Amino acid sequence: MAKEEFTKEQEQLARFAKALGHPVRVAILQMLAKQICCYHGDMSEVLPIAKSTLSQHLNELKDAGLIQGNITLPSVKYCINMKNWTLARTMFETLLTEINNEECC
Secondary structure (H helix, E strand, O other), X not given: OOHHHOOHHHHHHHHHHHHOOOXXXXXXXXXXXXXXXXXXXXXXXXXXXXXXXXXXXXHHHHHOOOEEEEEEOOEEEEEEOHHHHHHXXXXXXXXXXXXXXXXXX
């Protein structure tokens, strides 16, 4: 199947999956999900990774649209992008329910 043949939905789901494909990014989302409001502060004080590595993971999540953030030094604020998170959840649920539960071969 050529790239042109993939639907926008397939490409979007793959983008979400890629963003979720690293344990640090999953930990970031879990941390943000526990917040009543947006997270303010330095996540590198909470997560056991270097600031530069954390920045790369935050950018990956932002690029996928799963989080949103404002960087106005010295303040940094991150939140889950609820619109896109709801979309991702719906897309994954659809995919997982489409898979036939019967064993083959």
